[in-house]
Amino acid sequence: MLxxxxxxxxxxxxxxxxxxxxxxxxxxxxxxxxxxxxxxxNELYLNTSxxxxxxxxxxxxxxxxxxxxKSFRDDELGPFHNPEFTMLEWYRPGLDMFxxxxxxxxxxxxxxxxxxxCGLFERSSYASVYQRxxxxxxxxxxxxxxxxxxxxxxxxxxxxxGETVDEWLDWLMIELVMPxxxxxxxxxxxxxxxxxxxxxxxxxxxxxxxxxxxxxLFYGKIELANGFDELRDxxxxxxRFDRENVERSARGLRAAHVDxxxxxxxxxxxxxxxxxxxxxxxxxxxxxxxxVLEQVLTFPFRRI
Numbered sequence: 522m523l524x525x526x527x528x529x530x531x532x533x534x535x536x537x538x539x540x541x542x543x544x545x546x547x548x549x550x551x552x553x554x555x556x557x558x559x560x561x562x563n564e565l566y567l568n569t570s571x572x573x574x575x576x577x578x579x580x581x582x583x584x585x586x587x588x589x590x591k592s593f594r595d596d597e598l599g600p601f602h603n604p605e606f607t608m609l610e611w612y613r614p615g616l617d618m619f620x621x622x623x624x625x626x627x628x629x630x631x632x633x634x635x636x637x638x639c640g641l642f643e644r645s646s647y648a649s650v651y652q653r654x655x656x657x658x659x660x661x662x663x664x665x666x667x668x669x670x671x672x673x674x675x676x677x678x679x680x681x682x683g684e685t686v687d688e689w690l691d692w693l694m695i696e697l698v699m700p701x702x703x704x705x706x707x708x709x710x711x712x713x714x715x716x717x718x719x720x721x722x723x724x725x726x727x728x729x730x731x732x733x734x735x736x737x738l739f740y741g742k743i744e745l746a747n748g749f750d751e752l753r754d755x756x757x758x759x760x761r762f763d764r765e766n767v768e769r770s771a772r773g774l775r776a777a778h779v780d781x782x783x784x785x786x787x788x789x790x791x792x793x794x795x796x797x798x799x800x801x802x803x804x805x806x807x808x809x810x811x812x813v814l815e816q817v818l819t820f821p822f823r824r825i
Contacts, residue, residue, distance in 0.1 A: 522632055522805055523589060526609060529631050533624075535585040535611060540574035542567055542591060546780035549765040550719065551772055552691075554595035556604075566778070567593035570798055571610055572720065573783040576751070579612055579794060580786035587611035589801070600813040601743055601803060603822050612796040618734050618750040621795040622709050625738060625746060629707065629804070636808040638740065641706035646726070647713050651693075654701045659690050660714055660730045667693060685768075687716050699742035707745075711736035720758065721749035738799075740807045748797030755787035 527537065547555035547566040555566040568574075570592050578586060592608040613621055622644070630640045651659040657666050667689035671678060676696055682688060702708045715723045718733035726732045734750035752758055759779070766776045805817045815821040 522801070522808070525632055526587075526589065526628070529628055530587050530611070533585075535587050535613070538575065538578060538586045538588050539590070540571045540578070540588065542593075544568050544573070544780070545778065546573070546783070547777040549762045549769065549777040549779065551765055551768045551774065554774070555777070556593045556595050569594050570608055572796070572798070573780050575610060575612060575796075576791060577783060577786040579614070580789050580791045583614055583792045585611070585613050598822055600815075601806075603802065603814055603818060605822070607801040609799040609801050610796065612751070612794050614792040614794040616795050618711065618736055618748055618795045621748055621797055622711070622736060622738075625748070625797055625799070626707070632804070632808060637810045638707075638807060639705060642709065643703065643706060644709040644711065647710055647732070648726075648728075648730075650698055650701075650710055651690075654698050655693055660732065662686060662690070664689055671696075687714065690714065690717075699739065699744075702739050702741055704741040706740075708739045709736050710739065713737075718752070718761070719749070720752050720761075722752050724750075743803055743807065744800075745803055745807070746797050746799040748795060750795050751791065753787060753791045753793070755784050758787055759784055 530537065543558070543560075543565045545563070545565060547557070548569045550569075553569050555569055558565050558567065571588050571590050575586060575588060587610065589607065589609050591605055593605050596602060596604065598604065613624065616624070626642050633640055648658060648660055651657055655670055657670060664684055664686055667686065668678070670693065674697070679692060682692065712726050712732040713735045715731045715733050718735060721733045721735040723731050724734055736748045737744055738746040762779045766779070769776055802814055802817055806814055809817060811817050
C-alpha cells in the first residue's frame, strides 16, 4: 500500500515531505487531546496530525506535497481506534475540495486493485443526509430539535451532553447518520455547518446558507478521511483557536498552546489549496476485509 501511494503521487508530481512529530503547540480542537512529553524543562506535544507544519511548508514554497507519518491522539481505544496511527496527508494548490474528492477517489481505486471493496462512490451534502435520516436541517437546528429527534427515536440521552448544537449534531451523526450509510460503497459528505469549519474556509451553498468547505469520506459507518478547502485568513484562524480554547475550558479540559509559527505562516500567505488527511490503518482494514483495526497493526496498543 505504501509503495502504491508513493507511486501514485510521483506520477502526479506531488513531493513527499517529512515534518517533526514533536511540537511546542497542542491541538485546540475540543474533541482531540494531545499527548504531552518533556525535553529538559520544556513541555512538548506529539502531533495529532502534520497539518500545521505542512502548511508552513506550503506558505514557504507553494508546491503540492504529501506525507505519510505517525500521528497520536489521547483518545478512545476500540475496534476502529488506536492512540498511535498512520496518517496520509496531502495538499494541492489550485484544487478545490470537489477536485480533491476526485483525486482521493482515484487513489482509493488504485489501492483497491485485487482487494474486496467495489470502488463505488456517492456524494451527499451534510444537510441532505441529515434531512433524509434525522429529519432536521442541521444548519438551522436548535438543541431542543436535536433532543426531540433523539427522544422520538428512543435514543438514550448520553450523560454529560452539552448544550451546544454541534455536540448534539456530532452525537446524532454517530448514532443515526453513520449507521445509515451504504455498507458496500464509499460516501463523501460535504458542506458541514460553518461552526464545524475548524481550519476550512466557509462559503454560501446553493441554498444561500453559510457552510464549511469541508468533507469527510466514509466506508459504511467508518470514517476514513477529513478534507478542507483551506482557510488562509490568519486573523480568522486565531479567532477560531481562541473559541476552541474557550470551549475546552467549558468542558473542563486544559487550554491548548496555540501554534504561533503556523499563524505567522498564514500571515505570510498560504496559496489557494485544498488538503485531506486519510487514516491509513482504517483504509488498510477496509481493503483487507479485516473486521477490526488491531488486525492490520503490527503492534496494537495492548501489545506495546
